[in-house]
Amino acid sequence: DSGVTQTPKHLITATGQRVTLRCSPRSGDLSVYWYQQSLDQGLQFLIQYYNGEERAKGNILERFSAQQFPDLHSELNLSSLELGDSALYFCASSADAGGIEQYFGPGTRLTVT
């Protein structure tokens, strides 16, 4: 158990809908990272937050957004969902912004039908 929690574990929704994925980092960690994992692309970095502020962006679609709240939990919002958005979404956390060692949560499996 890494100490990072994610909810929900599974999510099934229809195209065009909007969903919110939630992540709570390990106790004391200030950085949160979101990754997407699909069969053909592997693990892809989406976005990083550090202590409430956005720090880095990867290949995150404009339809996706994230935020980190004062209690340090983070949410990833996915809107206008397409079939291709079906994937595993992982959250990771690290102690600081330099984030060398990142610990991953169990993931949310999103299925768009």
Place this chain on the structure above:
Amino acid sequence: EDQVTQSPEALRLQEGESSSLNCSYTVSGLRGLFWYRQDPGKGPEFLFTLYSAGEEKEKERLKATLTKKESFLHITAPKPEDSATYLCAVPAGTGANSKLTFGKGITLSVRP
């Protein structure tokens, strides 16, 4: 652009048959190389961090080594429970952030 390449894509071993997994990287200014283990449908589990060429780290049947261009994960006398996908990653970007660039992983199957 930072790149991480892992080989082979899949490896099937007999229990007790030792082998090595390769991770080649191209990055400007290596700030570390990480190995993770991932079981199907689960989050990557952190295994090792290596920071400089020549460094080695061990954990049970696993030993990770690092050169200037690649890293190896040596598995000695593997057991079926070692079956998993092994991922390596390097941090990209500056010290102010650390998005990880992952390889596509090596799926290891160990037959009893």
